[in-house]
Amino acid sequence: MRLRLITLLLLTSGLLASACGGGPSSGPQSPPSPGDAASPGFTPPDGPPGASPSPVQGAPQTPKPSSYAHEWAVSPTGDDAAAGTESAPVRTLAKALSLAGPGDRIRVLAGTYAERVLITDSVRAGTAEAPITLEGVDLPRIVPGSQPGALVAVERPHWLISGFEIDVQNKAAFAVAFSGDTEGTVLSDSEVHHAQYGAGISFHNGAHGATLEKNHIHHISIPNKDAHGVMIQPTSRNITVRDNVIHDNSGDSIQCYSTDGSDPSTPADGLLIEGNDLYGNIEQSIDIKTCYNVTIRRNKMHKARRHPTLGGNGAMVVHLSARDVLIEENDFYDAGLAIGIGGNRYGPYPSGIVIRRNLIRDMLTEGGMTGGGLQLAVSQGTQLVNNTFTRLPGPAIIMGNGDGGPTESLVVKNNIIDVPQAMQVGSQAPGLTTGSNLYRTGATFLKAGAALNLSQWQAQGQDGNSREEAAPLDPKTLSPGPAAVDRGERLDLEASCGAGPDIGAVESNC
Template sequence: MAEPPPPPPVVVPASPPPTVPTGRSWYVSVQGSDKAAGTRAAPLRTVGRAVALARPGEVIRVLPGVYAETLLLDSKGTGVAAVTLRGEGSPRPRLVPGSTARSAVLRVQGRWNLENLQVDVGGARMFAVLFSSTASHSSLSGSELKGGTSGGGVVVEGASGITLQGNTVRHFIQAGTDSHGVAIVGPARDIVIRNNDIHHNSGDSIQCQGSMAPVENVLIEGNTLHDEGENAVDIKGCRQVTLRGNTLFGFPNAAVRPVGSSAGEAVVLHESASHILIEGNSISRAGRGVSVLAASTPSTSIWVKNNHFLDIRALPLGNGQAVRVARARNVWVEGNTIENTASYGLMLAADGLAVEGLVVRNNTLKGGSRGFLLLRLGPKASRPGALLEQNHYAEDGVVKADGVLEQLTLSSPGQLELWRQALGADQGATLLE
């Protein structure tokens, strides 16, 4: 089988940068009145009143204070400029539920830019922000969202052109089950999640899940995702997803959720995920680094490139692999650096399921002591068309190819040559000094 083609460019024509509001400003203050003019000198009292009055291109400026409101940010028309809802001053204005009758404190149905807000759900069974299917070209930036007990903090439910940037999303916890920092549900498309700090949730930092239709075209870039009850990024039924330049650590977090509901993966792909690029990420202190799994239809066209894996641990027991590919088609594992894993750094096609079109090239697998587990390949029948070349192994590390060569310690160049000959592959492989 020929090598899979190089990854196509991932195009993310998400929401353009928020425009500078051109219309009037509406001011809201806890000292205001909803009968006032809404000016700086005579502010309104509620955000809801300002939402009703604001027109496309205008900005609602919310001054510091606590606002107990549950808001529906509706459409102002098709193809119109966004309305901006902006927190002013320090500390940020704090929005808390005014009612628990709705599913979210802020439900976005039109085109809105939300900036510099604190949304404190206060233990209610609500999302902080929900972008519904009619929301488009909207953004959430520079805000803090915390404290819900429903299924997530920020939910993108079939919306398009949504940008989440520079936010903190934390402590969304359902006892004994998932609550994700950010949940993207199909048929959402053209989503950017950039430079956020997402942590201490009982589910995943980010879950991408197809529903009636797949999620398409997602960029997850420059985020810090850590200390979750389950995983950092869970991708199922999603297409054209790029994870680039993120820092991911601390999975699973037993202080948030008892260990055992997941393998504590930094990234897990399943349920027909396709065209996924995982590149240039720093991944540490996880039960697994990257897992590609499938119960039925395999994921396809996966690139795991130029990532750094460190301290991948057997928590829960039986884990500890930096990259584990159990079933898939066309997978590139290339240019990664792997250090200090509790199990094999790379465990590929060794779960009794086929991985077709596997390329393993120019990875650096570092160990700490004799017997350090570096690479395990499944039997030849489970890896049709596999290509291995130019990988770099720690001296005295252990490699294994099921049905071909039992555990072999790479204690010398001669042992490395034995590995190459037995495998009939891995030309250009070297031992690290």
């Protein structure tokens, strides 16, 4: 198991966009107070919450073709018997879709279109060299028509869909459903809202290679039931969800789903969740159930409050039998808890989870929330390295309480834990390894009901080379204080910029 975990760290180290200075607070900027729109985790969104966020620095964006083989036009005042030109547009999206071929662009003029958009086997596929572009002009609005089903059904590869308002008007339907061969297909720069269904956007039935990018997804809601902004379902693979604003849903912003045991389908495999602003849901910002090979990078996860009847208060969870999940360079704040690992389990333990270079700060205790950082329940070999915890009224790390099984072989190294309650350790944390952490002076460790100081904790065989410091980080920039610079243990994660790696989420002097 130890060899497998080291291999995972080596394999995932190349996923960092920047080895140095690319962490959640790479510049001399003030971290926001809870609920502030700014974040040191990535380039802040332009404008108020709900605006499309700026691209993540270093994240590849989907290029648009510079020229087109043929251009078609659609207008609510057009005629499907017309030529489909700018001066003689067709009236329906269905007609335009039937005309377009590889390399073409369909320009959809402003107005309301009460019809389903079926990019299915009745239309042509694009190619990697010549995608088909479906482009809204001044945010044309797609609303439910007379036919039931998803407003936009996408089953073809290499379609670039952008610039629409997709308003489900509280009907029981997906706004957008991806399935089958969707390699290279992108939905971008659109607003998706008010579906009263299990998800606003769903990937299922073998959907693969598709991307959601720079969309505003909100108010996907069923009274007293789960409804998620985006759901990645079994048999989906290689899906990217990047630079979106997703909020105010009755479930999660993003859920990767498989039920363990009751669903024989292959779990989703290969998911990148990057650079999103996720907040204000009844459940979590991100929920990873049994999914494999997931990267969660440079997201903001905040405003996770306990619902008076439905509960919830955490920014994200990883549970059931999730496997090989990398959580890095995210900014967690304004919630009751940053991350929960394990808890619900029917099959194998969650395993191969790496949590590194995250900011975990400014949590809350109001309404019964814990105000803590991480709650680590049943899991195997989780690595918690180079994170920064600060301004938490609750414990930074809770582990080993036996929720569903042991917190087995947890590694906690190179973290700045600027919190009065550093750890709360239950009786089921076999193989716990801690070291090279930097704690606030006077931090306590709760074990078997006794509050220990660092010296007493070390006397029990833990944290032999960790230290205390009155000022472990800069309270304004959250960059490491002098006691953390070049003092971390080399973990084969990435190159450092000094004599050694820094402790905490931010590598200085790069």
